[in-house]
Amino acid sequence: MNKTKVHLGVIQETLLIPLWARACELQAADPIIVDPKSSEILAAIDYEFDKFTTAKSSQIGCCLRGTILDNWVRTYLNQHPQGSVIEIGAGLNTRFERVDNGKVCWFDIDLPDVMVLRRQFFEETERRKLITASALDSNWIEHVKSTTKQPVMFVAEGVLQYFNEQEVKLLFANLLQYFPGSWFAFDSLSPLIVKNQKHHDSLKYTSAKFDWCISNIHKIKDWNSCYEVMEVCNYANLPTKYRRRFSLMNRLLMLFPLLCDSSRLALVKLG
Numbered sequence: 038m039n040k041t042k043v044h045l046g047v048i049q050e051t052l053l054i055p056l057w058a059r060a061c062e063l064q065a066a067d068p069i070i071v072d073p074k075s076s077e078i079l080a081a082i083d084y085e086f087d088k089f090t091t092a093k094s095s096q097i098g099c100c101l102r103g104t105i106l107d108n109w110v111r112t113y114l115n116q117h118p119q120g121s122v123i124e125i126g127a128g129l130n131t132r133f134e135r136v137d138n139g140k141v142c143w144f145d146i147d148l149p150d151v152m153v154l155r156r157q158f159f160e161e162t163e164r165r166k167l168i169t170a171s172a173l174d175s176n177w178i179e180h181v182k183s184t185t186k187q188p189v190m191f192v193a194e195g196v197l198q199y200f201n202e203q204e205v206k207l208l209f210a211n212l213l214q215y216f217p218g219s220w221f222a223f224d225s226l227s228p229l230i231v232k233n234q235k236h237h238d239s240l241k242y243t244s245a246k247f248d249w250c251i252s253n254i255h256k257i258k259d260w261n262s263c264y265e266v267m268e269v270c271n272y273a274n275l276p277t278k279y280r281r282r283f284s285l286m287n288r289l290l291m292l293f294p295l296l297c298d299s300s301r302l303a304l305v306k307l308g
């Protein structure tokens with residue numbers, strides 16, 4: 038079988054890390070996330086995934102991040118069964134396959150090179166649309182807004198840390214302006230992680246660089262008092278059985294508050 042060649046930008050290439058992580062998780066005795074679609078895609082792509090073999094923390098972290106975001110989307114869909122979910126920087130994510138309730142209206146948004154790759158593995162349907170655009174552009178907003186019911190939910194997984202702070206603030210401001218009352222689930226990093234990113238166990242195998250960081254996610258309220266932090270999840274919140282998957286050294290480091298909050302997920306209400 039001829040495998041699919043990958044032609045992605047420097048930052049876009051990082052989408053292959055969570056794909057690899059979810060595919061590997063199928064081999065775990067008690068998998069954090071069950072995602073056979075990712076395994077199928079991985080097998081069809083021509084890429085040196087073996088270089089990530091030693092990136093154990095990233096592998097576990099990506100799966101935990103994915104399942105926590107999945108659960109927040111399920112919470113939203115329980116409250117709004119016919120609601121709309123917009124995945125910003127969709128990459129090769131398979132969240133729709135994992136959480137679809139048969140009623141949700143779904144939008145996957147990403148850059149042109151990513152969408153060329155994504156369309157080889159995913160098809161548009163009446164309830165699922167693939168949009169080629171930058172999250173920072175406004176040309177996709179009216180299209181989505183005209184076909185959705187408020188409030189909607191936005192998800193950005195492994196995306197915002199590659200923006201600069203002004204870009205992150207612009208994205209938040211746009212979503213607040215056009216989709217007031219909506220939910221926004223995303224992950225963020227502390228300054229400590231960004232400062233020491235050369236030691237990151239998977240990113241070091243790419244040329245991508247983290248940019249945006251924030252010491253405390255509640256500080257986004259300084260940007261606009263309308264941003265309501267509904268929930269935050271970091272390493273301290275993880276079930277014990279998942280923390281045991283990390284190395285002893287990493288588990289010891291998690292005992293320190295500064296390190297425990299070095300990477301976290303947040304669910305924010307926009308207005």
